[in-house]
Amino acid sequence: MGTAGLETQPSATTYDLEDLITHAWSGKIRVPHFQRDFRWGTQDVIRLFDSIIKGYPIGSLLLWVRRSPADTLTLGRLKIEAPASEETLWVVDGQQRITSLANALSPQGNPHTPFSVYYDLAAKEFVPQPKTLEPQHIPLPVLFDLKVLIGWFRGEGQAAFEYFDEAERVAKILRQFKVPAYLVRQDDEKILTDIFDRMNNYGKRLSRAEIFSALFAGPEEGHQNRLSLSRIADRVADRTGFGTIDDDTVLASILARRAPDPARDIRNEFEESGRRAVREFPGEERDTAYAEGEEALVRAVGFLQTHAGVPHLSLLAYRALLVVLTRFFAHFPEPQENTLRLLRRLYWRVAVAGPAVFKGSFTQVGRVLSARIKQGDERGSIHGLIAAMADAPTSPPNAVRFKTNEATAKVVLSAWWSLGPRSLVTGQRFDAQDLATLLGDQSTAAMAAHRIYPRGLTPQQQLLASNRLFLPTSTDPVDEIPILLGQRPIDLDDRTWNAVLASHCLDDSMIDDILNDNRNSFLTKRQESITKHLQEFLNRMAEWNYEDTPSLDSLDLDELDDLAE
Known part of the structure; x- marks a missing residue:
C-alpha cells in the first residue's frame, strides 16, 4: 500500500443550515456520479429533523472543493440550473443528509415521498404528511421561510395562531443549526474515491456494486455518456424485456466474464499490477469490459428466455446462474446445439438442487461453476459444468409452499x-x-x-x-x-x-x-x-435420464479412425 495521500489536510468549517441549503438550491453543492443512489425513507428524514430540533449532532460533511462548469443537476426531486463556479462543493460524505434537507425544506421537493415531512405544532414532533391535514400541521418549507411562515399564520394557518411561538422557535433552530464540514482541496479523483471507499466501509456498508462504481467511475466530465452498472441493467431490460437486474448481479456477471472468480477482490480490477486473478482479457479497460459484459449478459438472458423457458427475471431460480451463464456466453457466444441442450440441463439441475450442492452458498455456486468454464474449450467447459452436478438430487421440489420470492x-x-x-x-x-x-x-x-x-x-x-x-x-x-x-x-x-x-x-x-x-x-x-x-x-x-455425452459433431472422427488402425 502506497503512502501517497492528500496534498493538504482538510480544513474544518461550519455552515448554518440556512446557508447550506441555499448553496444546495443554487447548485453550489453537487453530488458526484460515483455516489450511491439515494436510499433513505420517510422515517430516516424525520429522524434527521428530530435530531436537529433536539440539538443532537448529525455528523460532519466531507466536501470536495473544485472548479465546475455550468450544468443541469438532479438532487432528489429537485432540478437545478447550476452556474459555473471556481469552488463548487462536491459531497464525498453526507449525500443522504444534504439531499433530505434540501428536498424536505423546498416547496418543489417536499410534496414527494420520502421528503414529504410536516411539523405537528400541537404534538411538537415531525410527522409524515398527514392524510387529513389539521390546522396545526405545517409543511417544512413554510416553517423554514420566516416571511412565508408569517403569511401562513395570517391565512390558512390562522386557526393555529396559538402555536405561533412554537413555530417561530422551531424555525429559528432549523435556520441557525450548525452543520460541521471538512473541505478537501485535491485534484486527484482516485484519492477522493479511495476516501469514499474507506469511509463507507465503516458503519453501514455499501454493496459491492456501489463500491465498484465509486472506484472505477472515471472523471466527472462526460459521465453521462459512459456505461454504468445501473445503465447496463436498464439497457439489458430494454433489449430483452427480462426485467431490471440488480447492480450486484450485473457486477458479478462482468467480473465472471473477465476471470473465473466473480467474488474476487475488486479494488485492482483494472490495474496492470496487484491482481491475483488470471487475466483472460489483458489490457482491457473499464469501458470495454462494461460494453462486452453487457453483450454477454444479453446473450445469457436470451438463452434463458429461448432455451431454458425462463421468460422474466421474476422466474429466475438463482441469480448466481445468470452470472455463470454470462461467463459462458462471453467465451462461447454461439454454442453448438448440443451445448445449448446441456446448458439447459445444467440450469434446471441447479434450480432443483439449489445451493446445497455447493456447501449451501450462492457465492460458491458462482465460483465453482464459473471455474469450470475454460477459455477456448467449449466442449470441456460444458462437460465440466454438467459433471459438477453429478451427485445432485433429482426429485422435484414440493409445491406445498408457494411463495413467489422463493x-x-x-x-x-x-x-x-x-x-x-x-x-x-x-x-x-x-x-x-x-x-x-x-x-x-x-x-x-x-x-x-x-x-x-x-x-x-x-x-x-x-x-x-x-x-x-x-x-x-x-x-x-x-x-x-x-x-x-x-x-x-x-x-x-x-x-x-x-x-x-x-x-x-x-x-x-x-x-x-x-x-x-x-x-x-x-x-x-x-x-x-x-x-x-x-x-x-x-x-x-x-433430462436426468439422458447420457451427458458429447454430440456426434463435436467428436474428431479422423482421430478415432487413427486409433482404430
Whole structure:
C-alpha cells in the first residue's frame, strides 16, 4: 500500500443550515456520479429533523472543493440550473443528509415521498404528511421561510395562531443549526474515491456494486455518456424485456466474464499490477469490459428466455446462474446445439438442487461453476459444468409452499409458463410481452400469481400452489377467479375453453368442485395435477435420464479412425 495521500489536510468549517441549503438550491453543492443512489425513507428524514430540533449532532460533511462548469443537476426531486463556479462543493460524505434537507425544506421537493415531512405544532414532533391535514400541521418549507411562515399564520394557518411561538422557535433552530464540514482541496479523483471507499466501509456498508462504481467511475466530465452498472441493467431490460437486474448481479456477471472468480477482490480490477486473478482479457479497460459484459449478459438472458423457458427475471431460480451463464456466453457466444441442450440441463439441475450442492452458498455456486468454464474449450467447459452436478438430487421440489420470492415457486411458475397460460376471459394465450408489461422491474411474480381463494382457507392451504393461478394480465378481473372459472364465456367454444383449463392444470372435475364450493377436493385434485406436470416438465428440461455425452459433431472422427488402425 502506497503512502501517497492528500496534498493538504482538510480544513474544518461550519455552515448554518440556512446557508447550506441555499448553496444546495443554487447548485453550489453537487453530488458526484460515483455516489450511491439515494436510499433513505420517510422515517430516516424525520429522524434527521428530530435530531436537529433536539440539538443532537448529525455528523460532519466531507466536501470536495473544485472548479465546475455550468450544468443541469438532479438532487432528489429537485432540478437545478447550476452556474459555473471556481469552488463548487462536491459531497464525498453526507449525500443522504444534504439531499433530505434540501428536498424536505423546498416547496418543489417536499410534496414527494420520502421528503414529504410536516411539523405537528400541537404534538411538537415531525410527522409524515398527514392524510387529513389539521390546522396545526405545517409543511417544512413554510416553517423554514420566516416571511412565508408569517403569511401562513395570517391565512390558512390562522386557526393555529396559538402555536405561533412554537413555530417561530422551531424555525429559528432549523435556520441557525450548525452543520460541521471538512473541505478537501485535491485534484486527484482516485484519492477522493479511495476516501469514499474507506469511509463507507465503516458503519453501514455499501454493496459491492456501489463500491465498484465509486472506484472505477472515471472523471466527472462526460459521465453521462459512459456505461454504468445501473445503465447496463436498464439497457439489458430494454433489449430483452427480462426485467431490471440488480447492480450486484450485473457486477458479478462482468467480473465472471473477465476471470473465473466473480467474488474476487475488486479494488485492482483494472490495474496492470496487484491482481491475483488470471487475466483472460489483458489490457482491457473499464469501458470495454462494461460494453462486452453487457453483450454477454444479453446473450445469457436470451438463452434463458429461448432455451431454458425462463421468460422474466421474476422466474429466475438463482441469480448466481445468470452470472455463470454470462461467463459462458462471453467465451462461447454461439454454442453448438448440443451445448445449448446441456446448458439447459445444467440450469434446471441447479434450480432443483439449489445451493446445497455447493456447501449451501450462492457465492460458491458462482465460483465453482464459473471455474469450470475454460477459455477456448467449449466442449470441456460444458462437460465440466454438467459433471459438477453429478451427485445432485433429482426429485422435484414440493409445491406445498408457494411463495413467489422463493426458488420453488419460481420453478413452478416456469413449469406453468410452459403450458402457455391463457386468459379466462378471451381464451388468448399470454405472451412474454404481457408478462414484461405487467411485472416490469418486479423481482417476483406476485402480481401475476393470483390466489383463487383469498379467504376461507387454512394457513397451510393458502400456501399451496394449487391455490394460485398464473395470470399475467392487467384486464382480467382477477378478484373473481372462482366466478370466472365457473362460468365459461359465451363466445368461447368447448375446445377453446378446455385449452384454457389445461393451460392452468385444471379440468372439468375441478370446475365442478368450484361450482359446489368443495374447496378441499379442488385443492387436492389440482395439487396432484400440478405435481404431475412439474415432474414431467423437469424431466424434460433437466433430462436426468439422458447420457451427458458429447454430440456426434463435436467428436474428431479422423482421430478415432487413427486409433482404430
